[in-house]
Amino acid sequence: MEPTRIGFVVGPTRTAVGLFLPTGVAAAPTAAPVAGRRTALAVLLAGSMLTVLAGAVLTPVVELIRSELRLSGTAAGLVLTAHGLSLALAGPLVGRAIDRWGVRTPLALGLILYGLAGGAGLVTDSYPLLIASRLLFGVGAALVFAGTTLGLLDLYEGTARDRTMGWRSTAISLGGVLFPLLGGVLGGISWHAPFGVYLLGVPLGLVTLWALPGRRAAGVSGEVPAVRPGRSGSLWNLLRGHPALVGIYGLQAVTSLLLYGVLVFLPLRLAEVGITETAVVAIFTGALSLVMSIVGLSYPWTRARLGQLRLLAVTLAVFTAALITLGLTGAPVLMLVAPAVFGIGMGLAVPALTVMVAEHAPPARRGQATALLASATFAGLFVSPLLLGSVQAATSTRGTFLAAAALSGATLALLVVRLRGGSGRRLRGVVPPPVGRTGSAS
Numbered sequence: 225m226e227p228t229r230i231g232f233v234v235g236p237t238r239t240a241v242g243l244f245l246p247t248g249v250a251a252a253p254t255a256a257p258v259a260g261r262r263t264a265l266a267v268l269l270a271g272s273m274l275t276v277l278a279g280a281v282l283t284p285v286v287e288l289i290r291s292e293l294r295l296s297g298t299a300a301g302l303v304l305t306a307h308g309l310s311l312a313l314a315g316p317l318v319g320r321a322i323d324r325w326g327v328r329t330p331l332a333l334g335l336i337l338y339g340l341a342g343g344a345g346l347v348t349d350s351y352p353l354l355i356a357s358r359l360l361f362g363v364g365a366a367l368v369f370a371g372t373t374l375g376l377l378d379l380y381e382g383t384a385r386d387r388t389m390g391w392r393s394t395a396i397s398l399g400g401v402l403f404p405l406l407g408g409v410l411g412g413i414s415w416h417a418p419f420g421v422y423l424l425g426v427p428l429g430l431v432t433l434w435a436l437p438g439r440r441a442a443g444v445s446g447e448v449p450a451v452r453p454g455r456s457g458s459l460w461n462l463l464r465g466h467p468a469l470v471g472i473y474g475l476q477a478v479t480s481l482l483l484y485g486v487l488v489f490l491p492l493r494l495a496e497v498g499i500t501e502t503a504v505v506a507i508f509t510g511a512l513s514l515v516m517s518i519v520g521l522s523y524p525w526t527r528a529r530l531g532q533l534r535l536l537a538v539t540l541a542v543f544t545a546a547l548i549t550l551g552l553t554g555a556p557v558l559m560l561v562a563p564a565v566f567g568i569g570m571g572l573a574v575p576a577l578t579v580m581v582a583e584h585a586p587p588a589r590r591g592q593a594t595a596l597l598a599s600a601t602f603a604g605l606f607v608s609p610l611l612l613g614s615v616q617a618a619t620s621t622r623g624t625f626l627a628a629a630a631l632s633g634a635t636l637a638l639l640v641v642r643l644r645g646g647s648g649r650r651l652r653g654v655v656p657p658p659v660g661r662t663g664s665a666s
Contacts, residue, residue: 310362315599319592334367335429342422389575393520400513480604519571540636542569551625
């Protein structure tokens with residue numbers, strides 16, 4: 225069988241997993257070129273920013289929602305996190321849809337659903353209806369996360385793909401800085417007003433129908449093959465046949481859990497040392513996103529020098545050091561430095577894990593594999609306050625950060641053991657080297 229290329233690609237032809245699909249059907253390119261590649265890139269990066277908008281824009285008004293609707297703290301918190309549950313559960317179905325119908329239509333529909341369900345909070349005063357809209361919003365967010373990620377992965381290959389994933393990391397982290405500020409400004413009008421920002425998804429969904437090609441596939445020349453995406457197999461077969469993905473998803477879940485542990489418990493830790501002014505607290509949390517946005521741009525350079533697995537080991541070491549600092553120090557200066565250091569790790573981890581999914585997933589099922597990455601991300605988000613909150617209740621906020629540091633350190637130890645297990649094994653079933661990209665996993 226001859227390999228059939230998929231993914232509209234920029235750059236020299238090269239052998240890479242995620243770029244070849246062994247089938248008996250030869251690609252039959254049409255003469256129509258893929259137009260507006262830069263426009264597609266801009267649309268996909270804008271959609272990537274919306275993934276962090278999901279909860280960030282509402283953070284400043286959670287207390288207003290709690291008081292206006294007379295909710296408990298836990299019930300109010302579900303307004304921020306309920307979408308994470310439906311997003312994680314919808315991930316496998318979303319991936320199958322993208323593998324079957326390509327990126328454009330599912331992403332466009334997801335953006336429109338994202339905008340309408342998210343914007344429902346503008347006119348909703350009933351808590352049950354608000355939660356229902358947030359759960360529906362999570363389905364749209366799952367389509368947006370998987371569609372934008374896979375669209376960017378298919379847009380480029382090799383070093384160009386690494387650079388694009390760095391841009392994606394920067395776009396996400398900039399959203400983490402800008403959207404809470406926007407939510408705070410709009411929250412001065414009413415607690416309903418920040419929900420209006422979600423409506424951006426509707427026009428962006430319509431632009432997606434115009435800007436993205438009608439197929440997920442295209443060749444190096446920019447021509448669109450006639451071959452349609454095929455049916456995906458079962459989730460079990462995907463994970464059993466590609467055990468590296470299990471390790472990647474586990475690393476993604478741990479990373480997400482640690483990130484939201486910092487975002488949720490850092491304000492409590494700052495209050496213990498007398499820092500309670502909301503504007504000052506925002507500086508501490510914003511330092512993480514700001515550094516992440518800058519470091520994301522350096523991902524291609526860092527990967528080229530360290531390789532993916534050593535880069536991940538450095539990331540986990542950085543996480544561990546930052547979390548230990550937050551658990552032990554009471555000096556405000558060090559407590560500002562620690563989130564910034566944590567942001568270094570996030571700026572590298574986000575693009576690295578995304579690229580690794582693309583390199584280890586079979587091309588015909590890359591949509592499903594990418595959607596499962598979203599499930600792992602938001603499962604970590606959903607579990608983080610529950611798990612680390614239990615630790616805090618049993619110990620203290622310091623104990624919470626030290627427990628998070630222990631989890632990060634244990635994950636790092638496992639990765640180091642596997643790295644030292646021999647270059648031939650390359651983490652064996654955890655993260656073996658990608659087919660056709662020799663040395664990129666070293």
